[in-house]
Amino acid sequence: MISVIPRYLFNFVFFVLLQVLILNKIEFSGYLNPYLYVLFILTLPFDTPGWLLLLLAAALGLSVDMFLNTMGMHMAASILLAFIRPFVLARIAPRDNYETGTLPLPSYYGFPWFLKYAAILIFIHHFFYFIIESFSMINFMGILLKTIASGVFTMVVMVVTLLFTYQKKRRI
Amino acid sequence: MRNFLRFIIQHHFTFLFILLELIAFILVVSYNQDQRTIYLSSSSKLAGGLFQSMNNVEQYFSLKEVNRELSNENAFLRSQMPSSFKNSKDYFLMTGDSASPHQYKYRSCKVISNTVGKHFNYITLNKGTLDGIKPDMGVLSGRGVVGIVIKCSDNFSTVLSILNPRLKISAKLKESDFFGSVSWDTESTLYAILDEIPEHANVNLGDQVITSGFSATFPEDILIGTVEEVAHPEGDSFYKIRVKLSVDFSRLSYVEVVENIYQEQQKQIEEDTKQ
Numbered sequence: 001m002i003s004v005i006p007r008y009l010f011n012f013v014f015f016v017l018l019q020v021l022i023l024n025k026i027e028f029s030g031y032l033n034p035y036l037y038v039l040f041i042l043t044l045p046f047d048t049p050g051w052l053l054l055l056l057a058a059a060l061g062l063s064v065d066m067f068l069n070t071m072g073m074h075m076a077a078s079i080l081l082a083f084i085r086p087f088v089l090a091r092i093a094p095r096d097n098y099e100t101g102t103l104p105l106p107s108y109y110g111f112p113w114f115l116k117y118a119a120i121l122i123f124i125h126h127f128f129y130f131i132i133e134s135f136s137m138i139n140f141m142g143i144l145l146k147t148i149a150s151g152v153f154t155m156v157v158m159v160v161t162l163l164f165t166y167q168k169k170r171r172i
Numbered sequence: 173m174r175n176f177l178r179f180i181i182q183h184h185f186t187f188l189f190i191l192l193e194l195i196a197f198i199l200v201v202s203y204n205q206d207q208r209t210i211y212l213s214s215s216s217k218l219a220g221g222l223f224q225s226m227n228n229v230e231q232y233f234s235l236k237e238v239n240r241e242l243s244n245e246n247a248f249l250r251s252q253m254p255s256s257f258k259n260s261k262d263y264f265l266m267t268g269d270s271a272s273p274h275q276y277k278y279r280s281c282k283v284i285s286n287t288v289g290k291h292f293n294y295i296t297l298n299k300g301t302l303d304g305i306k307p308d309m310g311v312l313s314g315r316g317v318v319g320i321v322i323k324c325s326d327n328f329s330t331v332l333s334i335l336n337p338r339l340k341i342s343a344k345l346k347e348s349d350f351f352g353s354v355s356w357d358t359e360s361t362l363y364a365i366l367d368e369i370p371e372h373a374n375v376n377l378g379d380q381v382i383t384s385g386f387s388a389t390f391p392e393d394i395l396i397g398t399v400e401e402v403a404h405p406e407g408d409s410f411y412k413i414r415v416k417l418s419v420d421f422s423r424l425s426y427v428e429v430v431e432n433i434y435q436e437q438q439k440q441i442e443e444d445t446k447q
Binding site for chain 1: 184185186188189192193195196197198199200201202203204206207210211
């Protein structure tokens with residue numbers, strides 16, 4: 001268990017920097033904002049304890065917030081994501097449950113499973129984030145449109161990112 | 173306590189989630205200008221609405237006080253009305269400025285006891301001679317004539333209400349100026365009888381019956397009631413008119429006692445003439 005800490009520490013820094021330095025420069029007409037950093041929470045091991053999940057999500061969201069000057073918004077959305085993750089995982093578990101020693105990655109359970117898993121959580125995260133961003137329900141259709149556009153875009157970027165690591169994981 | 177702790181530990185995931193979300197929201201509203209504005213405005217709207225509805229409830233508790241104040245003010249304002257000043261008939265123009273001598277003074281009183289169901293009905297007021305109330309003063313409510321003060325102690329007075337056959341009030345018809353007297357026939361608390369209207373008078377249903385101002389007790393033109401039914405008994409040269417009283421005696425709470433400053437003078441000269 002200890003041995004995985006450096007890897008996730010690297011992941012943490014990598015995703016925050018990726019988000020802050022590159023992805024946040026991409027903004028088409030205000031509707032496309034990919035928030036790929038959530039991938040860090042999505043790929044944490046199955047047996048991560050709940051409290052650690054929440055704390056890591058809070059730390060991740062807060063780090064992104066500090067750079068993007070959106071204090072607390074990403075934090076709130078990430079915590080929600082971390083809270084819902086166990087329920088979603090339990091809901092879409094394969095018939096013989098998750099094998100020990102595996103990670104929630106397409107390398108282990110295939111792309112269709114992972115896309116379903118990621119899509120649910122990413123849309124919830126984005127939806128919640130955009131609600132907090134506008135902080136009112138007046139422009140609900142706008143929020144929904146932003147969620148769908150950005151969510152799809154995040155999924156696309158995520159798939160591209162995963163393709164880099166896909167081969168590597170399989171070799172392990 | 174142990175159960176409570178166990179409950180917390182059992183659901184630590186949820187509690188931690190709620191705690192962290194709260195922290196996040198506090199951060200959101202304290203560091204982001206837009207969200208802060210929305211949060212502050214909506215929370216002040218909420219608080220304002222809450223205080224508004226609290227106030228709506230609280231108002232009911234102070235209604236008594238407010239009623240008393242309003243009724244005091246009514247009495248004061250009535251004293252300021254042109255009809256409260258003695259008019260000099262030397263000129264035709266009605267002038268009612270405060271330089272004219274004051275004729276009527278109003279004092280607001282609360283009804284502390286009232287009967288309507290008896291044959292002789294009396295009302296008790298919460299003010300007496302110490303407040304300047306004397307027998308023979310008129311008693312009005314906002315709707316019309318109530319009765320006449322008959323006895324006063326230091327702090328209380330009793331009023332002969334219209335619903336008492338011993339009281340006769342000089343009245344007239346507003347339309348035609350024929351005068352008569354109103355008294356109670358003990359039948360219904362809603363009606364009284366207007367007598368002594370001559371048979372050649374033209375009386376219509378719904379005509380207003382008002383005080384004549386002859387008695388030196390009431391000012392002129394105070395409403396008593398409206399004509400409900402006109403009867404003409406055989407062999408009598410007067411109408412017997414049923415008057416629907418404008419005051420609902422069964423729910424009387426605040427009244428005004430009117431003092432005619434020239435009452436003594438008027439009575440004196442009337443007495444002198446009779447001798």
